[in-house]
Amino acid sequence: MKEQELCQEKNRTNTRKSSKLSGFGRIMGNILFGLMLIVIALLVFSLVSMKMSGGPPKVAGHQMYIVLSGSMNPAFDTGSLVFVKPTSADMIKEGDIITYRGLGDGERLISHRAVAINNTEDGIHITTKGDANDATDPNPVTSDNLVGKVVLAIPYLGYLVNFTQTKQGLITLILIPAAILLIFESINLYNNVKALNKEKAVQKESQSNAQCK
Structure with a gap:
């Protein structure tokens, strides 16, 4: 019985560690994505400002x-x-x-x-x-x-500002954020599904009184 409890506690500890690492990765990814959005917003704002003022x-x-x-x-x-x-x-x-x-x-x-x-x-x-x-x-x-x-x-x-003043640059300015957002959301979805499946596996193992190897 004691061995079973130790096994369950070990599984819970591993799950928490995995969750923390996954959470840290999501936070860093969100920070990088946010910084990129700020740069892109700055570029868009500068282009609009330049077109409106002529300077x-x-x-x-x-x-x-x-x-x-x-x-x-x-x-x-x-x-x-x-x-x-x-x-x-x-x-x-x-x-x-x-x-x-x-x-x-x-x-x-x-x-x-x-x-x-x-x-x-x-x-x-x-x-x-x-x-x-x-x-x-x-x-x-x-x-x-x-x-x-x-x-x-x-x-x-x-260089980037110069590029965004071209037709190809404007298109890229729209496509890149959309692609990055899609990638980040796909990674987050994959990690969430993976964490959920792992949690279910741990619960199932606990309920079936699995033994530690």
Whole structure:
């Protein structure tokens, strides 16, 4: 009788361990899936924002730009997505990474580090330099061509944003979440059925007074 009780307790312990592992896997899967949904939602929001405003996409007042060169490596490299907070020149400090419009080409945006700040009669002049460059930039940045301060850079996300602006990218943006959701739900269903069958087997074994091997 005592041996039978030990067997039943062992089976219950194994079932609880298996249930905990399965539950942990589901939690981690849900977290990863949630993070992916956040990224996708951010991309969709940025695309809609860009189409409506005609300018760069914005999130919580921060403009988003795709890095097109490696001049700021290793701080961030080509293909990164940078978030730029509109900031006045008097709020910029040495060491900040700023985004500004290059002189002579109003459409060309540059993100470099502020290495010196000078107060002149004409206003604040900010000397900039790319971390990967040997020399400082030839022209100082003023309040007229300053866009803002880079507060965040996410590697490679710029490539994804570029891709989602194509027809194939938009289709993929819809299909991938649907496929991932289907996979996760299938895995959860399989685990639930497996756990239920195992629990029934343990109960049946207990009722039939099975002996431990």
